[in-house]
Amino acid sequence: FRLNIEGLLVYFPYDYIYPEQYSYMLELKRTLDAKGHGVLEMPSGTGKTISLLSLIVAYQKAYPLEVTKLVYCSRTVPEIEKVVEELRKLMDYYAKQTGVKNDFLALALSSRKNLCIHPEVSSLRFGKEVDGKCHSLTASYIRAQHHSNPSQPVCQFFEEFDAVGRQVPIPPGIYNLDDLKDFGRRKGWCPYFLARYAILHANIVVYSYHYLLDPKIADLVSKELAKKSVVVFDEAHNIDNVCIDSMSVNITRRTLDRCQTNVETLQNTISRIKETDAAKLREEYRRLVEGLKEANVARETDIYLSNPVLPDEILQEAVPGSIRTAEHFVGFIKRFLEYLKARLRIHHVVQESAPQFLKDIYEKVCIDRKPLRFCAKRLRSLLRTLEIADIADFSAITLISHFATLVSTYSKGNLYDYDFHQKTPTIANPVLHFSCMDPSIAIKPVFGRFQSVIITSGTLSPLDIYPRILDFRPVTMASFTMTLARTCLCPLIVGRGNDQVAMTSKFETREDFAVIRNYGNLLLEMSAIVPDGIVAFFTSYIYMENIVASWYEQGILENIQRNKLIFIETQDAAETSMALEKYQEACENGRGAILLSVARGKVSEGIDFVHHFGRAVIMFGVPYVYTQSRILKARLEYLRDQFQIRENDFLTFDAMRHAAQCVGRAIRGKTDYGLMIFADKRYARADKRGKLPRWIQEHLTDGSLNLTIDETVQLSKHFLRQMAQPFRREDQLGLSLLTLEQLQSEDMLQKIAQIAQQA
């Protein structure tokens, strides 16, 4: 139906609405009005996505000059596709209500692997292979060669797109990944390049975080997005880690060895070209002297090697003289490589900041900071000049050049650099970790460039920490609860076994026999009373392995098998996918199953366990990050010094957001229901409990804080029995589900105003 949100006409494609959706849209509208950023937490399953889309699309239609584009970032491919489908629903509704044909262009963008339609290339399994093969068919010099030598294979789909695809704009509509492929097949155009081209004039773009946050990709794809865009990061509870990952580099001896081979190949190629085509190298040199903007010569297809530095910091200066000629540059890289090799030969752990590293390198091998900064750019130019076809082989040298550029660019205390050394029983295997300590570096240009950035997720508590670690000033920060006609979630904290032994994954007691046995008994008892699926999360993979082994020895697993089938996450993604599918199959056919999984793992981050796929989630222990890691320690130190965030606060925050993610997997809507069992006595403490999202916290009563297994079973039985009763629309109506009339009543509006809690 149609809503009036503070004067904005919003089409909402459903017959009913949740009160919190209305509240969410209100806050969102205020954020957009203020042209500022927002942090909004609302439980999953309350229709966050459709609220976001409805409001922003309405805003775009009402003020086309104020907001020109919506950039919606989500984390996984299925999430992206889901967003587009919801959008399609909304647009269909618009068309039906207004009778006007949809004039919006909305599309999803994904990597080549998900969009390629070239019969040979698309059959490759790994994204990297697809990218490499695509490049070997579409690079500009390959195409140039094709001109003179038609037997040189090129990609027909790209050629076709290049010839006509750019002139004819893609007609308005909603294009999901499969729609793009269909469209590409019909026209004979490459869907990937079509999509990349089309995002520039699309009204709505849906893609993954990396396209904005990873400077290596953002530079290629998102550089020209309009300033008047609204950027949404959905499922953003881990956004800081994505930022850090995109700016961190690890170098091993193997990398260096492969880099060595790369350097030799480059040298050979250079000397060969010198004999045959010296003019080419001279031309490159001239270009570098003049600092000609690469953009003029770069073709879309060549940008496989991009700059790791952020878009607005892209260096405008010319490449310094010392690395302008090809030979000099290779020599320079060689010297740098030798230096790194020497550093990796040490036998003790070293930890130093970027300035220290730069100082050392200057003293030892006289490498200056400035040429280092240009490494990535210079290498890109060289590889293009040398017409290297298979770029995948050069990943090692590319990595080194990125490292050089990063370490020399962000040296103002933002980044730390580690040499450390993993002692394994047999061989020393030192690794150089270059770790970004500050997630705000990667996201800063996004906040700076776009008018409104919305960070939203089901679990963002405590809200105030995100603006601090990402270093931005939001205009709105709000947490919304889930209005419920029946309490469909039941969080319970189990602190003791029936023998009164405390249950905890605390480091000192985690190997304790009694703790492991109690954990086993808890799972066993639950497997007997919970219907269909149970998902259990452990704090780490190793911990899970150990527990599973001792459960096996004690015969606990066998007893569990009497009730349900057991599936276990492994470190192999393909194997886990299979286990997951079998798990769902077992839930589907009524047999019932248990999935043992790991917090922070792929399952905990990307898979929902709706309805019978997850009637109970058990979180064994508090999922603290491995605190002995030096990188983590350095990051904690950095947080303390820069943002005044205490170590413990951050660790607890991090553990609790992952715990909340895990247990939140079970509830995906108001008709769903599930138990959330926190099996660790530490959850009862106020500092832990207080960091859970509000929508979980408010259902934690004092009576459910330190239960024994028996008490848990009793409460669970009671809960499950209640939930098994029929639940109809009438039960919800007026409370957690509203019709338009109900929404318009004065009373209800007042109630709604209380749903949002401003932080």
Add this chain to the structure above:
Amino acid sequence: SESDPNLISSESYLVLLVVKRVRQRKQDGTLYLMAERIAWGPEGKDRFTVSHLYADIRCQKISPDGKAKIQLQLVLHTGESTTFHFANESTALKDRDATKELLQQLLPKFKKKANKELEEKNRMLQEDPVLFQLYKDLVVSQVISAEEFWANRLSLSSVEHSISNNNKQEVGISAAFLADIRPQTDGCNGLRYNLTTDIIESIFRTYPTVKQKYSENVPHNMTEKEFWTRFFQSHYFHRDRISTGLQDIFSECAKQDEKGLKSMVTQGVKNPMVDLLSLEDKTLDEGYGTATVPTTSNSSNKSLRENSNSAIIKRFNHHSAMVLAAGLLCVIFRDAPSDQASETSSTDGNSRDSDFFQPPLKKVKLQEAIEYDDLQGDSGRKTISLNLKKSDRYSHGPTPLQSQHYTTSQDIITSISIIQHEMRSYKPRLTQVMSSSAASSAIIALSPGGVLMQGGAQQTINQLVPTDVQSELKHLYMAAGELLRHFWSCFPVSTPFLEEKVVKMKSNLEKFQVTKLRPFQEKIQRQYLSTNLTGHLEEMLQAAYNKFQAWQTRRMMRKT
């Protein structure tokens, strides 16, 4: 007809194996294994005196090793058996084993070829005792022919087949069947394992490789007991233990399991929403990110303990998958034909690239994922509601028309409430009680067998009629029901075939009445059972005769 298969000269069959000096009934001769049969002919004659189609052979048995006579026995489906004695001293054992091996390969192929229909009929008779009785009553006693009996049985059952996916639902396997084999110490440093046939079947169904090993080794290489002893000692059973013996016959099973698991993994998953491999859009390239670099020398630096831990995890996943698959196997098997049909029909129209078939599932899953059924209007889920004209009749079932009072549930409820009301205000008038004799006669009248209890015929028939007569009566009812079903199914008589059939069925009914019903009536008369047990049967038959009469007169009139 074909040429005489017993003539050697006329054999155009491919001979797969010839074994000389094989004795049968103390006669020397030669054994031939051909493409479809095994045959034996005495020395110097060009005729086979023994010839069996492989399809007729149920199994082969061999004499245990170490016995003086090296023999091979063929047991036929009919129960007969033929024994061959391999008499060539030097190569007897080799000959026998060669024969055995070849038979082992050939027999399973022909088992499946055996007459499907006959098997199906046999199965139906075996599974359904009622049907079997009916068969005896009607076919064996020659009331109707076997063909008539099966005529609409088979088609009927095949209809049932497709509707309910077969009448028999296979029982799944408990995931903990291995746990049920509680090892118990027997007091002298040994372990006892309790194996039941159920557990063995579970093991076989879940782990086909073990079954294969079993059929390969038992009983020729080892006894059943030895086989299971080895199984429980094997590394395969205790997956967390590291492989011990080289002669472990189960190490191959483990390898095959591994292979199976791998192929399952490489096959990938059908549901794109759980495919963790393609979850992430853009994974970080190697060397980027903060996650610790996976060490290249993965296996070498893992401790033994870790290795065994991950083996346990793998095993649990595999075990659960196998148990699940074993439970689903029969369902899949039964679904197979219909699946095939739908697939062929869909591939006819369009032959586009392979991933054309994938999106529908993905679309469905996506739609499911974004659906909020409580936000949607009522159009969401459509259920079919019963369209009842008289809900009373639905809850009571059909009531006989003769009964004068048609009590609705409303009547019953009101009368109950009236009684309740009366009882509430009931006050016994103790001065005006009945005389004791009147009371006792009333009790007698209300006891079973009393004057007022005649209506409850069901109870009395239980008590009055001996059980053998009861069961005979049941069989009669069933047989009559079957015949009547055939009879009534002919109406309306629209084709000449049906005309013929209805006439035949009527005579069948008459035959039934004469050969079955009459003797039974006489029998109960002899036993002085007063109750008219067969009255209803006769009524039914009479109704059929009347119908037939009416039909016939109408037909005559039309003809004249």
